[in-house]
Amino acid sequence: MENPYQESGEALHRRAQEIRKKICVMNSAARSGHTGGDMSEADILAALYFHVLRYEVKEGGLVSWFDQFILSKGHGVGGLYACFAELGWLPERELLTYLKDDSRLPGHPVRQKLPNWVTVNTGGLGHGLPIAAGLAMAKQRHAASKGDSAGRVFVLTGDGELEEGSNWEAAMSAAHFELSNLVVIVDRNRLQLADFTHNIMDLEPLDDKFRAFGFEVHDVNGNEVDKIWKLIESLDHVNRKPKVIIANTIKGRGVSFMENVPAWHHKFPDEDQLKQALRELEDA
Ligand SMILES: Cc1ncc(C[n+]2csc(CCOP(=O)(O)OP(=O)(O)O)c2C)c(N)n1
């Protein structure tokens, strides 16, 4: 099974920008949302859904997954909904129901609301990687029993999220169980809820920490779509090590007044800000 799009270059970059525009419209309408983290992850989501992940869309929007994705930083769900709309899975007008009563689009990903597009419910930070490790192990064992190659499991964590100890228990077991089909992507925007990570809980040297836990470690500019998918395609899944990609991103990426500003973690654009944001995203 292959990715049905395999887009690259300007086409893929435009996907990321369209995802960002949808995030701004959606969060502005909801007068809420985690805009900064939605925007930092947009290129990673575009690269995954429009180039990397292997899946097949069946009738009625049902998706058969060979690879799987977990958004562990569940508060960044605005990016995921916008991506689903860009894929044509969600009608664009439905984004305007984000956070409303009875909407299919609550503030964190809920599988019961969007069956089979959302792999697992997240939002409480620190749960995605442990679940992804279990899923990667299940995929490996299932594939081995049939003599097939295993699908990959991608999990996107926040960098602040790595302060949760559960991640490191999962990392330790991922190496022990040789989960070479597990790919952790860290949205390394260097900001967490209210401040820079180095002021709250310094993560550095993050690459050495993962290496010490038995991971194969890579880093990339996480706001450059082609660099992301090219790196993922170059990964060697035969070497028995779980992988981590430290994706260096900018929180609020793409809109001048949001970039690197801690307050945009949980701010939404007002009417004038929305107009400016859409202009900037269209032009870049
Ligand atoms: C266990 C837990 N504690 C606290 C929160 C509240 N919370 C939501 S987002 C966030 C900051 C996350 O920062 P980071 O992981 O760096 O995400 P990003 O910068 O990508 O938005 C916090 C503390 C939570 N969702 N779960």
Ligand SMILES: [Mg+2]
């Ligand atoms: Mg962060």
